[in-house]
Amino acid sequence: MTITFIAHSTPEPALYGAMAAILAELRALPLCHFPVSHDARRFPNARQHVTAQGHSLTSGLVWLERLTGRGAGAESSLESLIYRALKEDIVVPLREPLSAELSAQITAHGIETESLTVVRHQDKFQLEDSTTGKVRSNGWGRDAFGRWALGSVSQPVMRAGKTLRIALVGDFAEQRDSYPAMLAALGDAADALAMNIDVVWVTPALLGSQLDSTLFDVDGIILPGTTLTQGDHQAAALATATWALENPTPLLGINQGMHQMVTALGQRVLGQECVVMQGPSTLGSLQTALPLSEHSQPRLGNHPVKTCAGSLLAHKMGEEFTLRYNQRRYLNPQILSALENAGLTVSGMDESGEQAQAVELMNHPYFIGVQGQPELMSRRERPNPLLMAFLQQVRQSNRECDVSHAALTKSVRLRHPHFSMG
Template sequence: MLYLIEDATPEPAQFGALPALFARTLNAELRCAGVHFDEQRFPDAHQHVTADGRLVASGLIWRTRTGLPDSAEPCHEIFALARTRHIVLLVQSFDAFPTQCAEDVEMLRVVHEADSAQLVEDGSGVVLQAHRDRYGRWRSTEQAASRASGPSMTIALIGRECDQHQQYPATLAALGDAADALGFDLDVRFIAAQDIDCDNAETLLADAHGILLPGGADMARVAGQIEAARFGWLASIPVLGLSLGMQSMATAIARLALKSDEIGMKEAQPDARVASFEPIHVGEDGVLLHRLGLRPISLVPGSRIAAMLGTQASILCNHRYRLNPALEAPLATLGVTVSAHDESGSIADAIEADKHPFFAGMQGHPELSSRDGAPHPLLIAFLEAAARRSQA
């Protein structure tokens, strides 16, 4: 049976949430067709990474979080496939799909409200209802809300709250997974990176028990992330960086080590005198190598990251820039070392500082591998460090 679901939400983070819950109840594949969001309005609209190396709508994180595979995009044989199994096909508009030529197609649509939604079928009414919890995670009405029994703490998430709820939901959801697993009660303080500078960083961040620097495609966030990382380093506040966040952390430490603010990421600051992050590779056609998909990483034995992840590790990647190898030695003078590389040994996949309460980042996207009941170890370690600060 083919179930065609229209989800016309304008917000990338909500797209596909109810269809994912519905597909799980059917043990069905969830496929997607013709998805487009305005990346001028939502720079992170298409930043969900599949294991096989595709960038898709960020709301499709709900598909992977429900345990469904990141299936291939629809093919011309989808009607034939639907005769042998249940397939849920997700579209932004019914108009984009030729249902008139299909047999045995059930058509449903998602109706959104503020923090809830319904899946409805004409003539049959409501098929499924769900709501978003405080961490933006979608739950059916039958699922009980998580309850914190442990310590309370303040986490400064360096990003606009609307960005976490409207375009890229994975970071906040992963933070919630870790908090639930530990029984922690988090006061998540959203601080736009664009609002942070060297003059106000202390005012904004001094009472935080942890600072989380998320990834993203908007380079306007970089300067504020660097200032947040610098302050966290100097104030001994636990700092976690994800993808772009790791790049900001490394850049902040490089500036401190070399006593120069003329160090910057080439992607965000093309005219920087010294590149903290440089293109991985530029071919003869001038196109940057895009490292994308699930990639194995090589962990440095004895490192904190190795203790968290074990001997065999992999990470979902989405980047075209790498840490400038020439900066590894200056970083090490302040105690920040590379604790994981790619399989070739030429790309830094994680950094950490063993003398800091917690200062660690990964070039990939551990938040995309987090699930309810199975948080990523890096988020767990970060919140444990924040808890120690809150109890000090």
């Protein structure tokens, strides 16, 4: 049997294991992987990929599931790797080229090794033999949504209609280099609906009038939970959720993004000071989110969500659907009760019926938050239905706005009011 090692000397978590996943797909081989670490300060979301079985892994291993439909499984020790390779050929990603010491340890068990290196030429990546330098693959690149494609372009999608603007809290580098799942899943949903979309990045620097200027012509907003691990991104998410309430715009909150949506509504309705910190958001003495019990583990992997009858979520997703989880906090039932009169309703529960897993707001075009991470379940040929439902609502809301009397009679607002004439 043979172990093919794919060395990719890159700091970006989103690239780790990607070319190894491509080779595993091309050769129809399993991929195994060692534990790997990244610069947590530079890439705070480096380890946010969660498999269906609940393994928490480096974010780049999302590509294996996206390309092959197979989960990456748990991290392997050298002993378990050798045991696996005694029975079948496998592919293994590495951060650095295969060392002579590691090669000797493996070949001592009668296992052959193949060592390939990922080489980048401009925007294309290819595999070369680590010993001879011979090219072993064609060039692979990434599209506008960070998804891998062979050759210069992927299969084109016939799109129709106007280009819609989707605001995403975070920045392009973080989404593309640290946690690629969200941007890729958004591209999957847009392709399936043949929609033209532009992503508008809402960074922490955009506050006050700059935030208003950025958001005033967007068609929909996503608050992705993974970018909210830092205080500055939490503040941007809270300000964006508040803006979406004041300027009714379709809004989807994911994991911590849902907590920020509830916090924004609580601040608006209850009139109490909202403190955003590295942890649960606090509304005076009333916390929006509570940590899971000290005696319970984080809720990881695939779990069912039972929708509440009559809710918009039930209309879009049916009586029950599955979400991928990376949950460490849950919504405080007290805040949900306090905001019930404001139209906030629980639209999804866990399998026990005890914890709220989704909320929505009445009298709003689309104000839905979910505790899970739908982007981790998306593939190019099988987009996540929750993200598709969001984009469908964005398109519908845009059409209704275009034909409304108010829209037809309203004066065009200048993007930069300080440049107004007169």
